[in-house]
C-alpha cells in the first residue's frame with residue numbers, strides 16, 4: 001500500500017500520514033486547555049504512556065527532540081557544566097542541533113557506539129570523571145534503543161541492565177532515547193517495561209512508525225515529569241487544545257504497535273533482495289527492525305543522488321548520501337512495494353553496467 005499519490009517513500013518512517021481511524025478520532029476528540037491540564041484526551045494519552053512504560057507519569061510533547069531536551073534539562077538542572085555520556089552515533093549527540101550544549105549548558109562525553117548499539121561498560125567507566133577539582137562532574141548516561149545509525153538495531157537488554165548497574169554504582173541517572181522504542185519492543189517480543197525498567201526517563205515518538213501526525217511522550221517519575229512540564233512551558237511547548245493531536249496518538253498505541261512486525265519483515269525482504277545486486281552492499285543484511293543501510297560501490301561511477309533521481313521516475317523516494325542510502329519501511333510500504341523497489345534498483349544498476357560497457361568499448 002503505497003501512498004495515495006502512488007509514491008513509495010523510503011526516506012523515513014516520519015513520512016507516515018494519519019490513518020482514517022486517526023482522522024476520525026482527531027475530529028471527534030474531546031479537548032480542553034492542556035496548559036491548565038484540562039484536556040481529557042491529552043490526560044488519557046499521558047496516563048496510557050506512563051502505564052505502557054511502567055513509569056508514574058508522562059508528558060505529551062511536540063517532538064522527540066523536545067522530549068529528549070526536557071529530560072536533559074531536568075537531569076542536569078542547576079548544574080551547568082556537567083557532563084552527559086552519549087553514544088558517538090546517537091541522535092542526541094549528532095542530530096539535535098547541539099541543544100545539550102546550547103540549551104542545557106552541559107557538555108557531551110561521547111563514547112563509541114558498539115555494533116549492537118550499546119556503549120561498552122568499560123568505555124563509559126573510563127569517561128566518568130573523578131572528584132578532581134579540574135574536572136566536570138558526570139551526571140547522566142543516555143542510551144538509544146533502537147539505535148538508528150547502527151542499523152536500527154535493538155540494544156540488548158543485558159547491555160541496558162549493565163549500564164543501569166554501572167550508573168547506580170556512580171550515582172548517575174540514565175535516560176533512554178526511545179524514538180523507536182516500540183520497534184524494539186516488537187522485535188524483542190517483550191513488554192516495553194523490559195527496557196524501561198533500566199532507565200529513569202524515556203522518550204518515545206508517536207510520529208514515526210506508529211503513524212501519528214505529531215508528538216512524542218516523555219515518561220518518568222512524578223517529580224521528573226512535573227519539572228519537565230515547567231521546562232516544556234519555558235521552551236514554548238505548552239500546547240492548548242492538544243487533544244486534537246493526542247487523539248491520534250491514542251489510536252497509534254491501540255492499533256499501530258503490533259503491525260510494526262510487518263515493517264520489520266519488509267525490511268528483511270528488502271535487504272535480502274538488494275543483497276544480491278552487483279554494485280550494492282547491504283550494510284545490515286539481516287535488519288533487526290525497519291531500516292536497511294546501503295552503500296554503493298564508488299568504482300561503478302554512479303552516486304547516491306543519481307540513483308535517487310533515476311528511481312524517482314519509478315515512484316520511489318529516497319534520501320541519498322554521496323554513496324549510500326538508509327531505506328526505512330513503514331505502514332505505507334507493502335510487500336509488493338518492496339518487490340517493486342528491488343526490481344527497480346536492479347534495473348538502475350544493470351543500466352549502469354551497460355553504460356559502463358559502452359564507455360569501455362568507445
Ligand SMILES: *Cc1c(COP(=O)(O)O)cnc(C)c1O
Pocket residue numbers: 062063064065066068091092144148177179180205207216
Ligand atoms: C527522530 C528521532 C528523534 C527526534 O524526534 P523528532 O520528533 O524528529 O524531533 C530522537 N531520537 C532518535 C533516535 C530519532 O530517530
